[in-house]
Amino acid sequence: MDLIIILLALGLLMFLAYRGFSVIIIAPICALLAVFLTDPSHVLPFFSNIFMEKMVGFIKSYFPVFLLGAIFGKVIEMSGIAARIAKVIIRFIGVRQAIFTVVLMGVILTYSGVSLFVAVFAIYPFANHLFREANIPKRLIPATIAFSAFTFSMDAIPGSPQIQNVIPTGFFKTTVYAAPMLGGIGALFIFVVGMLYLESRRRKAAKNGEGYYGIGKNAISDSPAASEMAATSDAIATPSSMLNTKIDVKDWLAFVPLLLVGVMNKLFTTYIPEWYANGFDFAKINDNLANYGTVNMDQQVALWSVELALLIGIFAAIALNFDTVKVSFKDSLSVGISGALLATMNTASEFGFGGIIAALPGFAVVQNFLSTTFTHPLVNGAVLTNALAGITGSGSGGLSFSLGIMADKYVEAANAAGIPLEVMHRVIAMAAGGMDTLPHNGAVLTLLMVCGLTHRQAYKDIFAITIIKTVACFFVIGVYLLTGLV
Numbered sequence: 001m002d003l004i005i006i007l008l009a010l011g012l013l014m015f016l017a018y019r020g021f022s023v024i025i026i027a028p029i030c031a032l033l034a035v036f037l038t039d040p041s042h043v044l045p046f047f048s049n050i051f052m053e054k055m056v057g058f059i060k061s062y063f064p065v066f067l068l069g070a071i072f073g074k075v076i077e078m079s080g081i082a083a084r085i086a087k088v089i090i091r092f093i094g095v096r097q098a099i100f101t102v103v104l105m106g107v108i109l110t111y112s113g114v115s116l117f118v119a120v121f122a123i124y125p126f127a128n129h130l131f132r133e134a135n136i137p138k139r140l141i142p143a144t145i146a147f148s149a150f151t152f153s154m155d156a157i158p159g160s161p162q163i164q165n166v167i168p169t170g171f172f173k174t175t176v177y178a179a180p181m182l183g184g185i186g187a188l189f190i191f192v193v194g195m196l197y198l199e200s201r202r203r204k205a206a207k208n209g210e211g212y213y214g215i216g217k218n219a220i221s222d223s224p225a226a227s228e229m230a231a232t233s234d235a236i237a238t239p240s241s242m243l244n245t246k247i248d249v250k251d252w253l254a255f256v257p258l259l260l261v262g263v264m265n266k267l268f269t270t271y272i273p274e275w276y277a278n279g280f281d282f283a284k285i286n287d288n289l290a291n292y293g294t295v296n297m298d299q300q301v302a303l304w305s306v307e308l309a310l311l312i313g314i315f316a317a318i319a320l321n322f323d324t325v326k327v328s329f330k331d332s333l334s335v336g337i338s339g340a341l342l343a344t345m346n347t348a349s350e351f352g353f354g355g356i357i358a359a360l361p362g363f364a365v366v367q368n369f370l371s372t373t374f375t376h377p378l379v380n381g382a383v384l385t386n387a388l389a390g391i392t393g394s395g396s397g398g399l400s401f402s403l404g405i406m407a408d409k410y411v412e413a414a415n416a417a418g419i420p421l422e423v424m425h426r427v428i429a430m431a432a433g434g435m436d437t438l439p440h441n442g443a444v445l446t447l448l449m450v451c452g453l454t455h456r457q458a459y460k461d462i463f464a465i466t467i468i469k470t471v472a473c474f475f476v477i478g479v480y481l482l483t484g485l486v
Contacts, residue, residue: 002038002362009034009357010391017393023442027349031356038360046356054355058348058400061170065163065303066115066347067340068310073109073118074336075314076257078328079321082109082122084254090130091247098130099144099198103191106148112258113161113310116443117339119149124450135211136202138220142447143201143461147194150437151469152187155395155429156476161265161306163347163396164432169302171407172421175269176302179426181485186430186476193468201461220457253320261313268305273297346442347396354388354401363405377413378477381406381424382431386470390435393442399432420486427477434470437462 013030017023028051035046076082086105093101102123109119127141155164158180165176172178205211214220276297282289318325357363374380384406389398403410414424437444439455448458479485 002360003365004362005034005037006357006360006362006366008037013353014391014393023346023394023397024349027353031353034360035356038362046359050355050359051352054404055348055352058351059344061299061303062163062167062347063340063344064307065161065166065310066344067337068307068314069113069115069161069163070118070336070340070343071333072257072261072310072314072317073114073122074332075317075325076109076114077118077122078332079317079325081254081257081317081321083126084251085109085258086126087245088247088251088254091245096134098127098134098136099140099202100195101130102127102141102144103148103195103198106145107153108255108258110149110153110162111157111160111262113261113306113313115339115343116149116154116162117343117446118336120145120443120447120450123148128451132212135206137205137210137214138212138451139214139453139458140198140201140205140461142444142451142453142458143465144198145447145451146437146444146462147198147465150443151194151433151465152190152472155433156183156187156190156426156472158183158426159262159265161261161310164399165429166302166306167396167399167432168403168425168429170299171403172411172425173298174302174422174425176265176306177269178422178429179420179486182423182476182480183426183430185479185485186426186472189475190469190472193472194465197464197468198461214457220453256320257313257317260316261309264312265305265309268308269301272301272304347394347400350394350397351400351404354397354404357401358405367406377410377417377419378424378427378480379474380413381410381428382434382473382477385428385431386434386473389432390438393436393438395432395436398436399428403428422486423480427473427480430469430473430476434473435466437466437469 009030012033013023013026016026016030028047031051032043032047035043082105085108086101089101089104089108093104105126106119106123109122110116114122123145124141127145128138130136131138131141154160154162158177160176168178169175209215276295279297280295282292282294318329370380370384374383381402385398385402387398388401389395391398410424410428411421413419414421439459444459444462447462448455451458
């Protein structure tokens with residue numbers, strides 16, 4: 001019965017999320033329903049001391065990353081930097097390589113710290129024009145954008161400032177550059193297999209005579225959302241016109257804020273531990289501050305590095321495009337902050353949900369099953385994180401859920417097996433970006449909305465990318481077990 005209660009709570013959360021209800025509301029309701037069915041007298045204490053404590057703890061640690069990533073993305077978008085980057089890429093690659101061009105643009109934006117949700121809005125107008133001019137079915141745009149922004153650039157390539165790559169640092173005392181060789185191999189696997197898949201789908205469509213607007217059951221018609229986004233897209237220079245426009249200094253300078261984020265992230269990761277070589281104790285400043293304790297540098301270095309790097313990237317983008325940015329800075333800033341608040345609260349609510357589920361008797365049954373069925377810590381971490389990311393429809397939510405429950409056990413098991421915690425970091429981070437993109441995932445829903453397409457029209461290829469990303473996680477485990485590469 002205890003197990004059934006947990007499955008009921010998880011199933012209800014997944015169903016309601018798929019139906020479009022806010023996770024901020026349904027996560028505590030589903031969690032407390034499970035508590036009520038276990039012992040009604042535990043509902044209020046579990047809400048106050050478990051759900052809220054977990055939720056607030058997550059916000060305390062990760063809200064600045066969500067906020068700065070969203071603001072950086074909005075500045076990149078409204079300053080015209082995204083358009084200039086697209087122009088440079090198109091000039092060097094050409095219009096015909098539409099899929100590769102979109103993927104490259106998505107990788108550059110997300111690896112530089114632009115929030116995934118913001119990246120979708122920034123990439124789509126250019127993808128829409130490219131696919132239309134190359135006469136590639138529009139239904140392949142969502143899968144291409146998902147591949148570019150939701151996979152290897154998010155959590156496989158070492159140094160990514162995306163939240164999925166940042167969260168494990170606090171649990172394993174690692175940095176965002178954990179397991180560079182292993183992550184690089186995983187990223188290459190995803191890129192090669194994903195590009196082969198997307199190109200095969202393009203060739204098959206061309207062979208069948210299917211163009212941008214589709215054919216037969218794949219034919220598309222303009223929806224209100226599609227028409228609205230098309231208007232935005234039409235306001236942007238077409239790829240063909242970009243191809244005939246000379247690249248100037250401003251186009252090259254557009255890459256400076258993005259490069260600064262990567263470079264400064266690495267520098268801060270290296271030098272912050274040196275600046276605080278002896279840690280930080282508030283009591284040494286003033287006895288009145290003793291209650292604030294000491295700062296755990298192992299948990300904070302990666303967070304501080306990403307936050308400072310994004311902050312520098314924001315200032316650089318504004319400085320290089322001040323006249324453009326100042327026109328709509330206030331409104332765009334408000335939009336970015338609203339998006340950051342929503343994303344943070346969604347993930348934090350799922351983190352609180354995970355804390356309550358982990359405290360229920362039924363979870364011991366699940367934990368024992370996973371421990372006995374998947375005894376290797378890497379496999380166990382990959383399976384559990386993938387499953388929870390899929391159930392919650394959120395990579396960061398599933399990752400926070402699994403590490404909040406199992407991090408201490410993974411550290412113990414990894415140390416016992418002689419597995420570097422950097423490897424645990426990379427495998428579990430990649431697992432978070434596996435089955436998270438099921439139909440009820442927020443990023444998938446946003447992506448389809450922006451593209452003006454339905455699940456029936458476009459989700460099949462998104463799911464194929466999901467499978468490739470999931471397989472890549474276990475591929476990386478196999479590479480490590482065979483070679484010992486880190």
